Amino acid sequence: MTLNLLYFAWVRERIGEPRETVETSAETVMDLVAELKAREPRYELAFSDLASLRVALDQELAEFDAPLAGVREVAFFPPMTGG
Amino acid sequence: MTLNLLYFAWVRERIGEPRETVETSAETVMDLVAELKAREPRYELAFSDLASLRVALDQELAEFDAPLAGVREVAFFPPMTGG
Amino acid sequence: MAVPVRISVQAEDFDLATELSGFGHAANTGATVTFTGLVRDDTGALQHMEIEHYPGMCEDAIRKIADEAANRWALTDCLVIHRFGRLVPGEQIMMVATAARHRSEAFAAAEFLMDYLKSRAPFWKKEVTREGAEWVAAKDSDEDALSRW
């Protein structure tokens, strides 16, 4: 499946780009993260501490064990600091 | 001693005037209230339920057993409804 | 502490924007909260509201309440305006504004001010309808609200 990945704040800075498209057969967010981490050190760095990361699937907050079936957009970012 | 008495809201309406000056030797607010109640039915009516009244001595909230020594202005009114 | 506290007890209406121009401009202000109270008319029966006040005591009583709020939450700015006289439905009755470093302080101070103004500032409201006039009774809940501070 084809996924649009979005990165924000320091996740974006560590990965070095705000978005990319990937082909993957990952079943959950966790699987996808493992795939990405295996690619290059910058992903390893960005995803080193999942507790400090949040994920949104098609613009809805989700858990890391959420399934990716039917999802088109996955966004990774640190805890939000709005307001 | 000479006291300026002020009445507000329905206390004023029951007594029929917003202010008056009285000569009294009352030692406490309670004594003063007893004196006033003895004067005329409209005072009796205004002061019939002390629990629904508040008193301020020289523009500070006070209790009904507070002494009047040195006081110049006594105001009687129902619980406030500001805001 | 030299917290600017501005208080006005007035018959005239006020304009929130005008009152807030220059409000909370200290560099250490991160949050401002305003509250505006309006004459509500749920039933369509209210003709007007009459607010009576105790002129000599009003400003002093409000200042004491505002000074306590300003000190307790380290406010960087504080404003209270309260009107008296005849007000029709939809009109503004009063406003408070608080400025502080953080949102929790600005909110707490504004709520504290409102709770205390409600039952410690010498104003009395009378509602006039076609059927007659009635003094608004103080609610037990207003007195109870003070216990949380």
Place this chain on the structure above:
Amino acid sequence: MAVPVRISVQAEDFDLATELSGFGHAANTGATVTFTGLVRDDTGALQHMEIEHYPGMCEDAIRKIADEAANRWALTDCLVIHRFGRLVPGEQIMMVATAARHRSEAFAAAEFLMDYLKSRAPFWKKEVTREGAEWVAAKDSDEDALSRW
């Protein structure tokens, strides 16, 4: 419920007075509360703040939060404005406004909105000083604040 909820996510500054003209004018509104968040500079070291946002998700996330507040406290009006981009100290970051029948509802809804916007609306703040740039870390207390609702 047909509560008017207006949301704007924008780079431009806003004017509180302009935004509030016509706000909370329903006959059953007795109280309006506003909150404004400003770029604070306690130390004089902050050059500017950079607010990053997730454009697609922002308005939806805010709308969900605002709709919940509007329903929970029977708001008669509700407004949320949140800026993104580069902001210097003293600039307005965001505002919320709530209108309700009573003060307690207007206050609760405004605080609820702020607590949720703080950690559920996809914005990230970066502070830039002469020494460098740093992402503002979320506080545990911000997450904890949600548990009271």
